[in-house]
Amino acid sequence: MAHFAEVDENNTVIKVVVVADADTADEDGTEVEAIGVAFLQSMFGADTTWVQTSWSGRIRTRFTGPGATWDPSRDAFIDPQPFPSWVLDEATTEWHPPTPRPDETRTGEHEGEEFEYPVPFQWDEDTVSWVEED
Helix, strand or coil: CEEEEEECCCCEEEEEEEECHHHCECCCCCECHHHHHHHHHHHHCCCCEEEEECCCCCCCCCCCCCCCEEECCCCEEECCCCCCCCEEECCCCEEECCCCCCCCEEEEEECCEEEEEECCEEEECCCCEEEECC
16 A cells, blocks of 8 residues: 555645556556656545655655655655744754753652653743743
8 A cells, every 4th residue: 555645735644545556557566656746646636646655664764744844855745834933853854852852751650669750741832941841
């Protein structure tokens, strides 16, 4: 099975669909993106735009979903910006907060055994910082 994202005129992903291998394969059985695109355009209209995506992220950096953006110059899908203060890493096309997430742990005890667990943090855009979850 192959996955294709439909993108609008602004390169925003509208939806992702699954296409059978037989509908993306050439005469040798090799998957060809253009064949899958032609198949989808025959179903949804010649004026639709389709870009292949992959669960494994083997193509176009990551599996995509509605709301993401297709960037043809990078040959990558970019997830929506999670918060206005976050910055896009041009090399990885991943969003990063202005300050790294704290890497803190706590020690707990269960049935006489001590263990460490990560402190849960969430981003607070109002203070532009990480805050401990309640």
